Structure formats: C-alpha cells, structure tokens
Amino acid sequence: MQGYVAEDLTDDQIARQAAVHGPLAQAVRDLVDATIRTEVDGAEIAAVQTEVAALTDRLRARQIEGSYGVRVGPDGRRTRTWGNAVVGLRNAVAPPLVMAHDPEGRAWSDFTLGAAYEGPPGLVHGGVAAMILDQVLGEAAGAGGRPGMTGTLTVRYRRPTPLGPLRAEAHIERHDAHKTFVEGAISDAGGVTVEAEGLFILPQWARAELSRRREGFE
C-alpha cells in the first residue's frame, strides 16, 4: 500500500473491521510478551516456533504489498492508521495507545507498558518514552488543526519511568506559519517522569500531498 489510500467505509464497516483485526493483534501482543518471559524447554520452544510460522503462512495466503499505509476517508480525516508503530490497532509492536483529543490542540492517553518495552531492568526504555512522546505531541498538533511531521524533538528524562500504568499528554504551546510548537510529558502515579518539546512542520511536499488528496474527493 505505502500511501495515503482513499477509502469510503461507513463507521459501522470500520467498527466491524476493528472487531476482527484488533483481537488478533492483541493475541499477538500476548505472544510477544510470552516469548520474552517463557522458561519452557528448548524442544517446546522449537515446537511452538514451527506452529507460529504455520500461522504466519496462513495470514500471508492473501496480504497487501508492503506496509499498511494510512487509509483516509472522504472528509480527509485519517480514519485508519492501523499500521502505526504507536497507535496501530493491527500492529503488535504498538502498545497500542488509544488517544483522546480536543480541538484546543490537546492529546492524551492512558496506557500500560509491559516487558516488551523494557530498557533498564523494570524500567521503560528511554527510546520507547521518546517514541510515545513523538506520537502524542504530533496528535496534539493535529488535534489543534495543525498536522505536521516532526522537525525537532527534545526529550528530558526527569527520573526513571517504571513499567506499568502510565499517562502521556501534550498540548500546542504556540505556532507560526507552518511551524507548531508542542509540549508534553509522560507521568506515572507519582508525577512526571519524562518531558518533551516538539517542533512540527508541514513540509512543502506534504502540503502538496494534502492538496492533491483534497482535490481527489472534490
């Protein structure tokens, strides 16, 4: 796929697709966790591996070329970013974050990170924290009507972030022309652990793409 793919699905159709693909991805997330933590013996590991490969073959019996891309509805909204590495409903690499937004340019999410997101023992990988903040800051920019790609992201680690339940939130701080400045943080029950500032830019080629996309529906 690898592009902005126009589609014209009803909300019901999208919900039905989500009900099929969401639970599969969640089952694969559980398998990822078990793969890290299992202590069964080598013969059993090998047997499970063979069966995992067989299931992969069944799914690949019919599949899209390349990556999932982003499916865009007739109104130009991004209706399905299901392949996304942070929020993708179909992507077992994604925790996934379920995002909330408001039109003032705020975005937030409550989520839980398990063994698959570890860096130092028992702690969230610093890079995972950066990855999540990039997404949440970008969603805040988009929520405020100022979508863009990350230009610069600065992440400050205040204290270690424990694995477990967390919150991430971000808001637009200010903007000018095609640049939007966003701030955000990850918190645990004890308060902020990681802070970030991001500069989001809508580059020339993306403005052209958006323009083409809108024309396609007119």
Added chain:
Amino acid sequence: MQGYVAEDLTDDQIARQAAVHGPLAQAVRDLVDATIRTEVDGAEIAAVQTEVAALTDRLRARQIEGSYGVRVGPDGRRTRTWGNAVVGLRNAVAPPLVMAHDPEGRAWSDFTLGAAYEGPPGLVHGGVAAMILDQVLGEAAGAGGRPGMTGTLTVRYRRPTPLGPLRAEAHIERHDAHKTFVEGAISDAGGVTVEAEGLFILPQWARAELSRRREGFE
C-alpha cells in the same frame, strides 16, 4: 526478574540459549508483520487468533515473573539484554538491532525496518527513529567506558526516513565527570535522514547499584 540478575554462563551456554530463543522471536516478528498486512477473511483471522492464544498458553506454562531484566556476567558486562525493546534477541518489538562497538566510544548497526515501524505511509515513524537513536547513542557511551542513562535526547529530522535498509551510528563527542555527550544519525542509501544529540548521565542510584554489583562478584 526486573533487576540486574547475576549469572555465570559460559559463552557456549549463552550461544545455545540464543539458538533456541532467537529463532522463536524472529518467527513472532514475521507473525507481527503478517498481522498488519493480511487480507484473509474474518473467519480465518478468528481461527488464527485462537491458535495464537493457545501457543501463548504453552509458552506461559512456565515463565518468569515480570519483565526480563538484564542478565550480568561475572565480569560486570551486560551479557544478555535479551528483553530490550531495541536490541532484545527475545523481544519481537525490537527489530532487533545487532550492535557493533569500538572502545573509542563508537557504536553502529545496519538493520532493516518493515511495516511494523511505519508512521507516515511508507516512512519510518519519527518516534521509532528517536527510539533507535536513544539506544545507539547509549551504546556509544557504554562502548567508550561511560555507561549512563539518557538525560536529554534531541532529535532533528532532516528528511523522511523510508522503510527498508538503514544504518544508525553514534560517537562520544565529549564528556565531563558523570556526563557524556554523544552524537549520532540514521542514514539511508542517500545519506543522513535523522540526527541526534544525547546527554548521558550515571545517576547516583545507578552508581550505587554498579558498586553493589561489582562487590557481589568480588
């Protein structure tokens, strides 16, 4: 586990463990990719999901409590960071990066990112680029004998990073006392796409932990 766990395995024993767990995690990575890209029908998805859950149960028949942690050999080297979100041999969220180092404080890796690491269509998620750079910059600090946790990470996106074959590299720029400044970048065949600077700090509690760990082997 969730800690620095001392272990005393020979290189051969570690290699045998890697030969068991590495291929399972790789098979799960393929399944993650297929889960994103499959177009088989809903009944087949549901059937595969049931079998994935059964395989998870088999792996969970015996498993460690909590996350994998970091297994440390008698010399204090981190012999097994197999749960790590970026380099973890057993972690299907990790691409994984296979790192090379030199004692001058350089680290680098050639790797390929597929559908599971997508942000904008056909492109690496900006947060994934940040995540990888955090790891590679931290490895450069460690390779130069100055291990630490990320204090600040600044990532500058020069141009979009395509999914596919990439290289990440980093080197220590300078250091003072417990602070190490590292620079690095991700490149595709056409040159640098993303640059990063990181400040790595060995915090008080980590210095105490390292000190305790070393005493444990004396």
